[in-house]
């Protein structure tokens with residue numbers, strides 16, 4: 001298949017995926033499309049597991065290392081429609097970009113990884129290639145956690161994570177957990193000014209301290225604790241509520257544990273604060289319910305010999321720089337790396353546009369990514 005034909009197919013599939021909403025827990029329609037495409041592309045095996053992940057297998061030679069390519073089928077809601085230049089579920093093309101909800105995170109990567117089957121014809125020898133499209137990434141990496149725990153297949157030696165990296169290499173990110181900070185105040189007549197006991201005054205002091213908190217800093221930057229939602233006891237307006245719950249998104253460096261973070265938060269306002277770690281249960285479109293621990297951090301040293309080999313092969317072949325950087329956001333990479341799989345991030349798409357209006361994916365980056373994936377497969381297949 002020539003490059004122009006692949007480009008046309010990539011555009012068509014990306015548009016179709018954008019036109020098919022797939023919020024977390026509602027990935028079925030996109031999963032059905034991807035299964036159908038994998039069958040058309042003659043993957044050797046196509047499986048939907050119990051949680052709804054789609055796994056395509058391309059059989060290779062036993063003596064070569066197996067490689068997993070993976071990204072996720074779910075995406076976050078589009079937010080305010082008025083902020084979008086185009087309908088977020090149309091997949092409108094302007095210039096080199098396809099616009100839409102989830103375009104970069106991660107429908108462009110889904111389409112690109114799907115077509116790996118086409119480029120493999122030109123790789124002389126490779127091991128088994130698994131292409132896994134997972135559910136529930138945006139709410140805690142549930143599909144990948146389930147896959148790694150339950151797959152009957154032996155774990156692959158290498159994993160390539162398809163999250164937007166502008167076709168550069170990614171080697172780390174912080175882990176993620178949600179904590180609920182429960183603030184205890186006093187229910188009293190709202191004509192009384194009690195700054196020490198009014199939950200809103202207490203909350204304002206806590207938020208100021210969160211902002212000023214000197215979190216430890218290491219190779220992946222610093223831990224952050226960002227308030228994302230607030231609820232409180234509902235009272236008539238002439239009564240001050242007795243409690244307020246602030247939910248915070250915690251991004252945690254590998255050098256720090258979640259319990260360290262909880263301990264620090266509990267000391268910010270003594271005797272007024274109770275911190276709970278939010279546990280999530282994911283309900284899949286298949287009906288399966290699954291609980292998983294926090295989304296782990298990901299780290300592979302930039303001097304790791306495999307990462308170095310991949311980088312120099314790409315740079316030699318394509319005569320451009322392929323910088324190794326870390327992601328600001330969290331992905332499923334840590335789930336695979338924790339199992340001893342040598343994991344690298346690489347995909348088309350710009351990290352800066354994800355989870356916001358006018359998210360888009362570059363068509364030329366998707367086409368280029370296939371050539372880069374081809375090179376990465378060749379390089380990893382040659383590693384003893």
Ligand SMILES: [Zn+2]
Nearest residue numbers: 072105106163
């Ligand atoms: Zn993503």
